[in-house]
Amino acid sequence: MSSAPEQEPRRYAGFADVWPGSPEPLxxxxxxxxxxxxxxxxxxxxxxxxxxxxxxxxxxxxxxxxxxxxxxxxxxxxxxxxxxxxxxxxxxxxxxxxxxxxxxxxxxxxxxxxxxxxxxxxxxxxxxxxxxxxxxxxxxxxxxxxxxxxxxxxxxxxxxxxxxxxxxxxxxxVVADDDDWSDDHRPKTPWPDSVIYELHVRGFTMRHPGVPERLRGTYAGLAHPAAIEHLTGLGVTAVELLPVHQFAHEDHLLRRGLRNYWGYNSIGYFAPHAAYASSGTRGEQVGEFKRMVRALHAAGIEVILDVVYNHTAESGELGPTLSLRGIDNRRYYRLQGDPRRYADYTGCGNTLHVVRPNVLRLITDSLRYWVTEMGVDGFRFDLAAALARSMHDVDMLSPFLAVIAQDPVLRRVKLIAEPWDVGSGGYQVGAFPPLWTEWNDRYRDAVRDFWRGALPDVRDLGYRLSGSSDLYAWGGRRPYASVNFVTAHDGFTLRDLVSYERKHNEANGEGNRDGTGDNRSWNCGAEGESADPRVLALRRRQIRNLLTTLLLSTGVPMLVAGDEMGRTQGGNNNAYCQDNETGWVDWSLTADPGWRALRDLCARLLALRRAHPVLRSRSFFSGRPRGADGLRDLAWFTPGGTEMTEADWYAPAATLGMYLSGRDIPQRDRRGAPVTDDSFLAVLHAGPRPLRFTLPGPPWATAYELLVNTALEDQHTAPGLRREAGSRISVRARSVLLWRVVRDGEAPEPEPAERGPKTE
Missing domain, CATH: 2.60.40.10 (Immunoglobulins)
Incomplete structure (x- = not known):
């Protein structure tokens, strides 16, 4: 095959000799x-x-x-x-x-x-x-x-x-090595105590009024006290940053006048993305990133990177030659039987051949660099199943997973898998080995379906609320192997989840063909923005329901930046190319009393998790009697106040009572003493009509104190209400009640009969 006309290559005289040097480090x-x-x-x-x-x-x-x-x-x-x-x-x-x-x-x-x-x-x-x-x-x-x-x-x-x-x-x-991190103090939050907050470095501060304009959208902007104050006030323990490796914009986006916003198109696995630096791009971005990490650490917040080692920005055989393709195409990428073509397990045109020693070294060298020299505390691996493929099939004994497990640096940091890819056999939720936690999309789907009234029964919901033991109770794994989420960057925001039943991605320029059609959403009776006060009130209640469910569930909760204050993307469920107001956090929402109340509820629920070990259990519940009184550590109740039978689990239902016993928790404090906590009853009612629910009587409790009622927009009116065990209470349609079990000898306070949850 003839080539294009060849031009005379340019040559330049060197200004200095090249000495032999060393092959290490790369x-x-x-x-x-x-x-x-x-x-x-x-x-x-x-x-x-x-x-x-x-x-x-x-x-x-x-x-x-x-x-x-x-x-x-x-x-x-x-x-x-x-x-x-x-x-x-x-x-x-x-x-x-x-x-x-x-x-x-x-x-x-x-x-x-x-x-x-x-x-x-x-x-x-x-x-x-x-x-x-x-x-x-x-x-x-x-x-x-x-x-x-x-x-x-x-x-x-x-x-x-x-x-x-x-x-x-x-x-x-060329960057200087001049940092030993001697002044840094990593938070090292245990997995059970972790609360992850997924955010975009640029989008989080682009509209933040408290961040100086010149710093908005940068590493320095995220490190600014105004940004960190929101994170600490909320009570999160870790930020999970959407990709910050140097990435490139796809040709098809540039042709439409758009840019890659999310950054899942990496081309430099050691370089912090230069466009997020306020101080310069001749190495200054490295120091600015480090200062951001230090500032977050000083506030007690860990830094987790969303990393994309499954593919690169070079795409398939028709893509550009930017780096690895021109260095050694055959030994960096997986090729098909016809080596002119690329194996694509990622949907992005290529897949890195992680079985190759040079590729495995590139990835592990990069990971260690970000931990030891850039100060990060963990990683979320995009399409991790693609990294776990040996020759073709996903293999949990693959070289990648084996190397991570024995590496003295990497096995000590937080490791989160997105446990799927787009290839055959790529869905691997629950299959990753110990050390790993996983994004649990089965949690997402079950909780969404319950609150939109689409679950046929409550069996799946019971597993998801209590740590997904059906997926993770093997090989020494614990409930915190499940990263629970209702929303993520990919998909509807929490507000859009209750406002749209169809995706509205026209601004992406792909004819609304991109993005999933399986949203499991409910618009509460009107598609998109509405002026109907009843629709708006119901939507806010549904958001409170979803958020409360997430933060009361066993496992590691993950929030998405802005969900706690009603961020919307206008129904776009694939805003990967929306580097504008659609993708950025809208801080003006905090001026709205309703959204401010949502943020306060989120902070209050996180404070409850932090204060009560039973809400963040380190081990799976047994469901068996424990202690002298014979109470189960986890029990499930029907609206009639009786324990659920096997038939109840299979029957159609929109209501579930979950009792978490804080007595004799299988956990000890730092001095080795047993940990005792309060017990709680959560009542989740997704039905469209009010319900009468009987609070379980003795020996489960003598009385209950109400802590949260999602039927109320202002939660300050909920706490303090007490009801005797065995009482029948009114539960408003589509709401969650969280009750604290009053201990024996704890005298209930007298209160007016009119206080408390009201029926609709």
Whole structure:
């Protein structure tokens, strides 16, 4: 096959000799002048490129056009090309050109005309841009290793493009190593006590009035006291940041005038995304990220990163050549039987071949770097099932999981799996081994279905409320293996979940075809925004129901930024490209008394979790009698106040009573003494009409004190009400009541009969 007309490659004389240097560590590492460097400061460069024929290091200066100087790396040790360049200081930009065969039919796609980003670059300056052949708003055609606009499209990816991509690509930046974290104090919150708050670094502060305008949307903005005050006031223990690895914008989005907002399109696994830095992109972003982590740690908040190691921004065979494809396509990516094509278990065009030692090392080196040098406390792995595939099938004994389990750094941090991918056999909820927690979408679906009246019975709800023992009670796993959530970044917000029954993604420019159609939502009688006060009141009550259910459930709760104050995306359930008011948190909502009350309820429920171990159990409930009084540690009640029978679990029902006993908790304090807590009764009623519920009598309780009533918008009027055990109480339609069991000898306070939950 003939190629496009070849242009004479440019060559530049080096300003300094390249010394042999070291193959370890990979990446660019600045070294101060000393005996090891012959008294000369400089930078050691090392790149794994196993199948390459030659590697050129390209250094860029700050002259107009960014003059390029090329140095051939002649040292090759165990497939790592390396060299030490004297005089290269922090802030210097660089990239690589890798030489080899062009033979797409065998998976070989080397093309030295394409400047490649170092996979180990710890800072990135610039973005992938449009160019002479790129067209309006599209990525430059020069970024593609093949001739993108070749007339015969069926073979376009096989024709090598000889045009230089350097003017259109970002460059790696040499970064100094000058931080030992000696002044940092990691919170180290135990899993059972954790409350995760998923947020977007940019979107969280873009509209925050308390954050200075120049810092909004940045790492420094998230570190600002006004932002941290909201997190501490709410009571969360960890922030889970949507991807902060350097990422690229997809060509199809740029053509529509949009950008990748969420960031699930990584291209640099060591570099904090430069666009989130307020201080600069010549390495300053690294220090700014570290200062953000320190500020959050000082407030007692852990930092968890949402990481995307399953695929990269290079997409499939028709995608651009930005980094790994040009370094060694066949040993970085999973290829099909026809090696011209990519195996795609991610829905993004490619899948990293994690079984390969070089890929496994890239990922684990990156993870350790973020823990040891950037200070983070854990990771949520996007499409983790793709990482657990051995040859083709998902394998819980895969090299990736085995390496994580034995790594002395990584096995000690928080590990969260999104336990599925889009390939065959990819759904693996409940299957990940000990050490791992998982996003529990079965929790999400059951709770949504219950509150919209779509559960055929309450069996599944019972499992989800009590820690999902059917999924996780094996191999020594505990209830905190379940990360419980009702909403996540992907899907409706909590407010939209009760306001829309259909997705409204027209602004994404994909004809409303993107995003799931299985939302399990209920709009409370009107699609979208409504002026009907009855509809609005019902929606707010449903939000309170969903939020209260989440925070009373056993397991680790995850909230989404803004849900606690009524954030809406206008019905868009796939806002991945909405870097605007649709995707950003709207802080003006806090001026609304109703949404402010929701935030207060959220904080109050989290305070209850924090104060009561029985609400965040470290072990699964047995359901068996425990203690001298023979009470069960977990019991379920019908509206009649009787314990549920097996037949009750299978019968259609919209009401469930859950009794959590705080007596003889299988837990000890720091001195080894048994822990005793209050007992609680939660009544969840999803029916459309009021209900009479009988509070269980002795020996379960002598009396009950009401703590939460979601039928009330102002929760300050709920606490203090007491009822004798055996009393019949009124439960309003679609509401949750949380009662504290009054201990023996605890005298109930007299109160007027008219106080308490009222029927509709």
């Amino acid at each position: 990446g660019a590492r600045f070294k101060e002048a000393g005996d090891a460097t012959g008294g000369v400061a400089g930078t050691n460069f090392a790149l794994w490129a196993g199948g390459a024929e030659a590697v050129e290091l390209c250094l860029f200066d700050d002259t107009d056009g960014g003059g390029e100087t090329r140095h051939t790396l002649t040292e090759l040790t165990h497939e790592m090309w390396h060299g030490f360049v004297p005089g290269v200081l922090p802030g210097r930009r660089y990239g690589y050109r890798v030489h080899g065969r062009w033979d797409p039919w065998t998976g070989a796609r080397w093309n030295p005309a394409k400047l490649l980003l170092d996979p180990y670059a710890r800072a990135v300056d610039g973005e992938f841009t449009a160019g002479g052949g790129g067209g309006g708003g599209a990525l430059a055609a020069e970024l593609y290793g093949h001739v993108r606009d070749w007339p015969q499209q069926q073979i376009a990816d096989t024709v090598r493009d000889e045009r230089d991509s350097a003017p259109f690509v970002p460059k790696g930046v």
